[in-house]
Amino acid sequence: MVRQRMTGRERREQLIAIGRKVFAERGFEGASVEEIASRAGVSKPVVYEHFGGKEGLYAVIIDREMRHLEGVITQSLAAGRSRQRIEQAVLALLTYVDEETDGFLLLGRDMVPGRDRSYSTMLNSAVAQVSHILAQAFERQGLEPSMAVLYGQALVGMVSMTAQWWLDEQTLDKETVAAHIVNLCWNGLAGMKKEPTLYAINLDQEES
Incomplete structure (x- = not known):
């Protein structure tokens, strides 16, 4: 039986999938065009033809x-009441970590030199969205809405760091982890x- 040759588009998608796996396993510095080409069953020039080299493939x-x-x-974060949207966002990130582990490992590492998009860039975008939700809740509670960005940073940072911890441990299911995160923050x-x-500083001042 003669195997049908891949189209250029199919080959490109194959190289992206294999590259994603190799970069997640070895990091940018540890990965090589030779290994990616070998896993794909092609020669190195094929990778260069599609992406111009390792940097180009990594960037894509x-x-x-x-x-x-x-x-x-x-x-x-698009719809629902404030708490519901926070719950949805926490569970969505944990689901991504669980189902797209290679992608999460890639984004958690340093970006290739010269790139201006990173995991921290994405988190900043999430902070802006969460801060908007919190500002609305603060206004309803009579709190200062301008402080919402501080709490947004704290909340997103907590979720992100816990997600990385959970990836290493995974002794609890994601719903339990999400419930405890939301319990703390909400x-x-x-x-x-x-x-x-x-409290502690004020107590020291009163005692002195």
Whole structure:
């Protein structure tokens, strides 16, 4: 039986899929065109023909991964009540980590030199969306809405760091992890004071 040759588009998609796996396993520096070509069953010039080299292939993979994750987060925050949207966003990120582990590993690493899009760029976009949601909730609670961006940074940072921890541990299912994250952030938000102070410092001052 004669195997049908791949079209240029099919070959490009094959190289992207294999490159994604190799970069996730070895990082940008550790990956090589030779290994990617070998896994694809082609010669090195084929990779250069499609992407111009390792940097070009990596850039395509990262841009595609960024767009995908941004879409996941944006969609999860698009509709629902404030708490519901936070829950959806937390669960969406954990689902991405679980189902697209290679992509998450790629985005969590340093970007190739010269690229201006990174995982931190995507997180900043999420912070802006979360801050907008929190500002609306703050206004309803009589809190200062201009402080929402600070809480947005804290919330997104907490979720991101916990997601990376969960990827290594995975002793709990994602729904349980999401429930505990939301429990901490939402119940913390519900009990906020308009002008918070540091208890320990104030206590020391009173005792001195």
